[in-house]
Amino acid sequence: MKRPRRERGAEGIFDVNMTPLIDVSLVLVVILMVATPMALQSSIALGTARPAGHQGAHEQPLERIKIAVLSDDSVQVGREIVSRADLPRVLGPLLSSSASREVVVRCADGVAHGVFVDVLDQARALGASRLTVVGH
């Protein structure tokens, strides 16, 4: 009775089969590597400019902060022209004192899209609630 049982036992596989686990893990790793750049994509919403005639005589004029991106390094906030690096210093107090926190952005045609997005990003990071882009 003992002999056949021992023989069968010696032929059996006693290790835990790791192959399915490793297969699934490797597939997950590959898919995560592919999907990570897509997951890191985000966006900044742009509001549509309201026509000037939209504000009726009874409505209070909207308090908007106007930014114009003049070149890759210079930005005009209101009437003040500052470098892009100085934008938070000028825009921060304006936004904190603004009730609507609405920012209207103009951009010169030759400016790189990356610079334009950086200005939008800075305005958003400083607390702008609505970003409106207007053309020239």
Next chain:
Amino acid sequence: MRRRSAAHSDLITRVNVTPIIDVALVLVTILLVTAPMLTAADLPVNLPQARTREADDERNVSITRTVGGELAVDRQHVVWADLRPTLQSVLARAGNQDVLVVVRADSGVPYGEIRALLAEARAAGAQRLAVATRQRIEAQP
């Protein structure tokens, strides 16, 4: 001989299909989950970096513009003349009336081109617009 054949009958002689089924099911599940995200064209675009993020999980229609001038609406490559009709047909589909239209443009594209793209999107009937960014991961001090 009888004992030996008995031992043989206990052995598993069939191909173990469990791992392949495991992997196939995982792949199917992941494809089902990621399929809605794969709406953008596979054009090489270096998106501008940004710290703020919003509307990242929202279903959208994307307009891709490479630095070389190639254009695509979702995964469909188009030329400039076909951009507006293509976008109009995409926006006319059921459930797309108020969909977010995201402009995925390379950070090196001049803003004038982006302005023209935004104007085309608005003319095609886009109600909500956004520019795509890549999440900037800042190193912790």
